[in-house]
Amino acid sequence: MHAPLLACGAGEGSAGGAATGTDAALRAMLANSLQLPTIPHVAAALIRVADQPRASASDVRDVISTDQALVTKLLRVVNSPMYGMRKRVTTLTHAVAMLGFEAVKNLALAASFSEVLGQSAEGYGLDPGRLWMHSIAAGCAARLAAERTGYAQPEEAFVAGVIHDVGKLAASVHIQSMYSEILAKAACGKRAFNAVEREVMGFDHAQAGEAVALSWNLPEPLSQSIRWHHEPGRAEHAVLAALVHLGDALAVALGYGLGIDGVSYTFHQSCLITLGMSGADPMRIAAIMPDAVERLAHITQG
Numbered sequence: 001m002h003a004p005l006l007a008c009g010a011g012e013g014s015a016g017g018a019a020t021g022t023d024a025a026l027r028a029m030l031a032n033s034l035q036l037p038t039i040p041h042v043a044a045a046l047i048r049v050a051d052q053p054r055a056s057a058s059d060v061r062d063v064i065s066t067d068q069a070l071v072t073k074l075l076r077v078v079n080s081p082m083y084g085m086r087k088r089v090t091t092l093t094h095a096v097a098m099l100g101f102e103a104v105k106n107l108a109l110a111a112s113f114s115e116v117l118g119q120s121a122e123g124y125g126l127d128p129g130r131l132w133m134h135s136i137a138a139g140c141a142a143r144l145a146a147e148r149t150g151y152a153q154p155e156e157a158f159v160a161g162v163i164h165d166v167g168k169l170a171a172s173v174h175i176q177s178m179y180s181e182i183l184a185k186a187a188c189g190k191r192a193f194n195a196v197e198r199e200v201m202g203f204d205h206a207q208a209g210e211a212v213a214l215s216w217n218l219p220e221p222l223s224q225s226i227r228w229h230h231e232p233g234r235a236e237h238a239v240l241a242a243l244v245h246l247g248d249a250l251a252v253a254l255g256y257g258l259g260i261d262g263v264s265y266t267f268h269q270s271c272l273i274t275l276g277m278s279g280a281d282p283m284r285i286a287a288i289m290p291d292a293v294e295r296l297a298h299i300t301q302g
């Protein structure tokens with residue numbers, strides 16, 4: 001694995017401050033002109049159920065149970081060393097009792113994305129499976145960071161990390177025709193890759209990802225963390241965006257699922273302040289990531 005150059009950036013664009021998302025005109029253009037991937041059936045049902053004010057654990061359980069392959073994956077994750085369960089968890093009911101309804105819903109959501117994120121994103125130099133490996137690594141690191149900082153919902157950080165680059169699937173065909181221009185500009189200047197994407201294509205993969213999130217009706221904290229994963233200081237849900245940014249940066253630094261944007265990554269140190277972390281904390285997370293990531297990637301495939 002090659003460790004890429006991790007460039008550090010202090011600022012995050014000229015606008016600064018919290019922002020809610022891409023402006024409406026660009027959002028409409030992206031929704032019309034990009035090929036947005038289809039949301040997995042179970043994920044759509046989970047989001048619908050969770051949106052209902054009186055949704056219960058059994059409603060969520062019923063939805064997950066419709067997909068036995070997903071149940072198997074989910075139980076494998078719950079029984080992985082990530083959770084350190086003393087006794088083997090063998091049923092969904094048991095998983096909900098141990099982890100809670102919200103955590104199981106988010107875990108199921110993350111696992112349900114394995115197929116769509118397992119596709120290739122050729123425009124970004126990602127063969128089949130590479131984007132999923134990157135997604136799992138970022139989700140795992142975001143979750144580890146969430147635990148370390150006492151974030152109330154570590155599984156929300158996990159699913160947000162897993163889904164952060166979904167925009168690459170939508171923008172892949174588009175970027176292919178401008179590939180050489182983007183690569184040349186990204187290579188010669190010390191600019192963030194997504195800033196070069198915006199200059200050449202008129203939008204970046206984070207904005208494309210927000211378009212996907214909106215079309216999928218993902219909860220707002222998730223769509224916001226996708227939108228601002230390269231500029232976490234501008235997100236309304238700043239802590240979640242910072243967890244995803246750190247998870248993404250660590251996945252890139254350890255070489256998981258690198259594509260054409262992996263040669264230069266602008267890491268915003270300010271996310272450590274948002275998270276109340278010291279400079280040594282990311283190194284501690286990086287040290288335990290490889291084992292957790294390999295296991296998770298293995299058990300979520302197939």
Ligand SMILES: [Fe+2]
Nearest residue numbers: 164165205229
């Ligand atoms: Fe990204």
Ligand SMILES: [Fe+2]
Nearest residue numbers: 134164165248
């Ligand atoms: Fe990423």
